[in-house]
Amino acid sequence: MSERRSSLLRSTPFRLALTFAFLFLLAFILSGAVVYQLMSASLARQLDQSIKETYSLIAATHAESDEEDLVSTVRDHAQFSQDKDEIFSLTDKAGNRLAGDFTASGLPDGFSMFAADLPGVPPGTEYRAYSGTVGDNNLTVAFSLSETEDLERIMLMSFGWATLVITVLAIGGGAVLASRVQRRLDGIASTMVDVSHGRLDARIPLIGSGDDIDAVSA
Numbered sequence: 737m738s739e740r741r742s743s744l745l746r747s748t749p750f751r752l753a754l755t756f757a758f759l760f761l762l763a764f765i766l767s768g769a770v771v772y773q774l775m776s777a778s779l780a781r782q783l784d785q786s787i788k789e790t791y792s793l794i795a796a797t798h799a800e801s802d803e804e805d806l807v808s809t810v811r812d813h814a815q816f817s818q819d820k821d822e823i824f825s826l827t828d829k830a831g832n833r834l835a836g837d838f839t840a841s842g843l844p845d846g847f848s849m850f851a852a853d854l855p856g857v858p859p860g861t862e863y864r865a866y867s868g869t870v871g872d873n874n875l876t877v878a879f880s881l882s883e884t885e886d887l888e889r890i891m892l893m894s895f896g897w898a899t900l901v902i903t904v905l906a907i908g909g910g911a912v913l914a915s916r917v918q919r920r921l922d923g924i925a926s927t928m929v930d931v932s933h934g935r936l937d938a939r940i941p942l943i944g945s946g947d948d949i950d951a952v953s954a
Contacts, residue, residue, distance in 0.1 A: 750910060750911060750914030750915075750918070752914075753909070753910030753911070753913055753914045754907070754910055756910070757903075757906030757907060757909075757910050760902075760906060761899070761902060761903060761906060764898075764899065764902060765899065768895045768898075768899070772888075772891055772892070772895065775888075775891060776888055779884050779887060779888070780884070783864055783879060783881075783884055784847060784864070784866075786879065787847075787864060787865070787866045787877055787878070787879050788866055790813075790822070790877050790879075791866045791868065791875065791877040794806070794809050794810060794813065794824070794870075794875060794877065795868070795870045795875060797809040798870050798871050803834070803871060803872075803873060806826065806870060806871070806873070806875075807826060807834050807835045808835075810824050810825075810826040810834070810835035810836050810875070811835040811836070814835065814836050814837045817837075819856075820837065820852075820854060820856060820857045820861075820880065821879065821880045821882070821883065822877070822878070822879050822880070823836070823837040823838055823852065823854065823863065823878045823880075824836040824837055824875075824876065824877055824878070825837070825838050825839055825840035825874075825875070825876040825878075826870075826873055826874070826875050826876075827839060827840065827841075827873060827874045828872065828873055828874075829872055829873075834873060836876075837854060838852065838854060840865070840867060840874065840876035840878075843865055843867045843876055844867065845867050845868055845869070846866065846867065846868070847864065847865070847866050848864075848865050848866075848867065849862060849863070849864055849865070850862075850863055850865060850878075851863070852878070861880060861881075861882065862880070862881040862882075862885075863878040863879065863880055863881065864878065864879050864881055865877065865878035865879075866878075
């Protein structure tokens with residue numbers, strides 16, 4: 737059994753099959769990496785768009801010299817997000833919280849990332865935030881990255897399993913094809929030995945596939 741395995745590993749057909757399998761697997765991995773990067777970038781853009789739209793929606797409730805509607809809207813949004821996938825912060829000039837789940841401090845205007853430490857939220861949970869000034873107050877809208885990370889993890893796991901299946905099929909298929917070709921080559925070699933020993937009626941075994949070896953042997 738070990739001799740047969742060693743012979744298969746040394747055979748040219750099997751090495752060629754492994755080479756083509758490796759090239760195919762490499763192309764699959766490279767294309768998968770490109771697709772993963774594109775999907776990750778697309779998910780990031782969609783997340784930023786959702787954050788900005790929510791921020792604009794809340795900011796639009798602010799009336800001139802009247803922040804009551806703004807405070808009420810932020811409070812309602814904060815209460816609606818029970819799982820803390822979306823968190824909000826509304827502070828005054830002095831940094832005092834007017835409404836929201838947390839107090840945003842030190843976050844720059846525009847988009848930023850930060851790790852939140854909130855009740856009911858796993859420590860170190862990453863959030864993508866958008867901050868800006870609304871009237872005399874500072875508004876921050878932040879969305880958790882957990883959903884995006886879950887989707888990316890699913891993509892990676894699916895890609896990993898697909899790579900494993902393709903690898904097994906490529907090696908197994910290569911071994912089967914190489915074994916068949918090797919048997920054909922062994923048959924040709926055996927026929928040549930018979931001819932060299934004077935058996936001129938010896939013929940290469942046919943398999944009926946009509947390939948080039950069958951055509952030469954006929």
